[in-house]
Amino acid sequence: MLSLSQKVILAEGWTRRLIAFFGGAIGVLALAPFSFFPAFFVPMTLAVWLIDGSSGESLWASLRRAAGAGWWLGFGYFVAGLWWLGVAFLTDADRFAWALPLGVVGLPAGLAIFTGLGFALARLLWSPGAARIFALAAGLSAAEWIRGHVLTGFPWNDFGMALGANPVFAQFASVGGLYSLTVLSVLLFSTPALFGAGKSSRRVLVVSLAAFLALALFGAVRLQDKTDSVKGVKLRVIQANVANDEFRVDRKAELLERYLKLSDRSTSPQTTGLSDVTHVFWSESVFPFLLSRDPASLSTIASRMQNAILFAGAARAESAGGHTKYFNSLAVIQRGEIKEYFDKMHLTPFGEYMPFANVLARVGLTQFAWSPGAFDAGQYSRVLTAPGLPAVFPLICYESIFPEEVAERLSDLNARPGMMLNVTNDGWFGVTTGPYQHLSQARLRAIEQGLPMARAANTGVSAIIDPYGRLVASTSLGVEAVLDGSLPKALPATFYSQHWRLAPAVAWLIVLVGALIRPRKI
Numbered sequence: 001m002l003s004l005s006q007k008v009i010l011a012e013g014w015t016r017r018l019i020a021f022f023g024g025a026i027g028v029l030a031l032a033p034f035s036f037f038p039a040f041f042v043p044m045t046l047a048v049w050l051i052d053g054s055s056g057e058s059l060w061a062s063l064r065r066a067a068g069a070g071w072w073l074g075f076g077y078f079v080a081g082l083w084w085l086g087v088a089f090l091t092d093a094d095r096f097a098w099a100l101p102l103g104v105v106g107l108p109a110g111l112a113i114f115t116g117l118g119f120a121l122a123r124l125l126w127s128p129g130a131a132r133i134f135a136l137a138a139g140l141s142a143a144e145w146i147r148g149h150v151l152t153g154f155p156w157n158d159f160g161m162a163l164g165a166n167p168v169f170a171q172f173a174s175v176g177g178l179y180s181l182t183v184l185s186v187l188l189f190s191t192p193a194l195f196g197a198g199k200s201s202r203r204v205l206v207v208s209l210a211a212f213l214a215l216a217l218f219g220a221v222r223l224q225d226k227t228d229s230v231k232g233v234k235l236r237v238i239q240a241n242v243a244n245d246e247f248r249v250d251r252k253a254e255l256l257e258r259y260l261k262l263s264d265r266s267t268s269p270q271t272t273g274l275s276d277v278t279h280v281f282w283s284e285s286v287f288p289f290l291l292s293r294d295p296a297s298l299s300t301i302a303s304r305m306q307n308a309i310l311f312a313g314a315a316r317a318e319s320a321g322g323h324t325k326y327f328n329s330l331a332v333i334q335r336g337e338i339k340e341y342f343d344k345m346h347l348t349p350f351g352e353y354m355p356f357a358n359v360l361a362r363v364g365l366t367q368f369a370w371s372p373g374a375f376d377a378g379q380y381s382r383v384l385t386a387p388g389l390p391a392v393f394p395l396i397c398y399e400s401i402f403p404e405e406v407a408e409r410l411s412d413l414n415a416r417p418g419m420m421l422n423v424t425n426d427g428w429f430g431v432t433t434g435p436y437q438h439l440s441q442a443r444l445r446a447i448e449q450g451l452p453m454a455r456a457a458n459t460g461v462s463a464i465i466d467p468y469g470r471l472v473a474s475t476s477l478g479v480e481a482v483l484d485g486s487l488p489k490a491l492p493a494t495f496y497s498q499h500w501r502l503a504p505a506v507a508w509l510i511v512l513v514g515a516l517i518r519p520r521k522i
Helices: 004-010 013-030 037-052 059-082 085-091 093-124 131-147 169-189 199-222 249-263 295-304 357-361 397-401 403-411 434-449 502-515
Strands: 229-239 279-281 309-313 316-320 323-327 329-334 337-343 384-386 389-396 419-424 453-457 463-465 471-474 481-488
Touching: 004 037, 013 037, 013 059, 037 059, 037 093, 037 131, 037 169, 059 093, 085 093, 093 131, 131 169, 131 502, 169 199, 169 403, 169 434, 169 502, 229 249, 229 389, 229 453, 229 463, 249 295, 295 337, 309 384, 309 389, 309 419, 329 384, 329 389, 337 384, 389 397, 389 403, 397 403, 397 419, 397 434, 403 434, 419 434, 434 453, 434 463, 463 481, 471 481
Parallel strands: 229 279, 279 309, 389 419, 419 453
Antiparallel strands: 229 481, 309 329, 316 323, 329 337, 384 389, 453 463, 463 471
16 A cells, blocks of 8 residues: 555645645645644655656656746645735726636745746755755745845745744744744645654654754743833734725825824723823824825814824825835824935835736736825835834834844944834735734845834734743734733843844755755656
8 A cells, every 4th residue: 555655745736736836735735824833844745745746758848847836836825825915806896706716826826936946946856765864954944035136026925934823933033033934834844754764864753843942942941031111112903804995095084083082091090091101103094195194184283282292194195307216114203294215115015006007007907005106115214213213113904024134224323223013904815814823924024123113003913022032911803902011121231133134045055055965867
């Protein structure tokens, strides 16, 4: 009787494709909100066997067969992990429902090309025995890094999140960042494929088990640390849960009143309203109008916010030379005056600008997010400042999923900030797994940098996160909520924050050396 590994290796046609597809889909259970990391053993173990079964009459035939299996595994993983994108197309169904397959099937199909590339790279390095899991780690981690950078990048649900979604294992991100976790995830979760494969494989299995235990011990010890709070700072995060169809200019007074009432809500005997709060955070794109050009609204904010300082998402316009630019921005407002702005630097394709806009407009596809025109990208990294608060490093929407961009922007600053602020509107995606995945990736940035984070999300999940990635306080998804809490103190600069270019390079070098231990045999 054939073993399970032999059945997978010898599988052909649609049997082989379906094994890869469903194996990839099962791996999504390792991500938020499930965070069941053992699920990732399935796709990575199958990946080894599928590449084992990729022999062909020539090198090119072998690579094609491996890439095909990788594409199907990636397709299953991304369909199961990103299906919630389809909800955005139903927000304005009359205009966008026809394009729903582009998000639910088209994007996963495109992203799966990178997984296919990773399988092909691994096949180039393939050899018998334990070295082949190093080849897989080298190929897939390189492909995931490319996915995070090419065409502005989209590292959402990077394979490293199989470890990164677990608060204990995620602590290693303070040393090596997301892409080192990617290398480790592929390497460690593929080791079951080595069972019964000889003495050298048994040694690798022992080392793998020791690595899991070491990661768990490192994380557990690190999580024993307590964090103090910044004295005199009382934060309030507002989750207004505004539906997208309510976000209209004709309802601007009603929307502003809703935010102001929530901001002054009594939540406990110790916090009876704005008089007991120092800083208030509203979510991304709160206003369906240009706040800087609406003195009446600014006057209303001044009269109602008392002495609290407000951080709020607010689109802004800038005119020069007869041309007007629009920015998705975060404003600091004190006594009704906008003191500072940060303009979002990494715009969301299709949400805030349209790649190939002229072509896509002909088929009726335009950007989803409200804007008087297509948004322009901000050009400068900066911190925002407010009395009583440490310097704030702003991240608007999915800027929080790019580990190296965050690290580079922070390294460009003159001084290390005391916190990060992530404002977002995940209301496009309803009560699905998407907002939980977004939160999971944002909290990994806190661990990488050793900085606390306040997170204001229109529909959730809003949170105050300490520099170890622990949720000091958080809301439920899809509800109106007011979140109060103190601000945890930042940690000293982490190893990753100081050596973010070096960390993944070292990890790749290690797996590449491991893959080349034995002579190539294709």
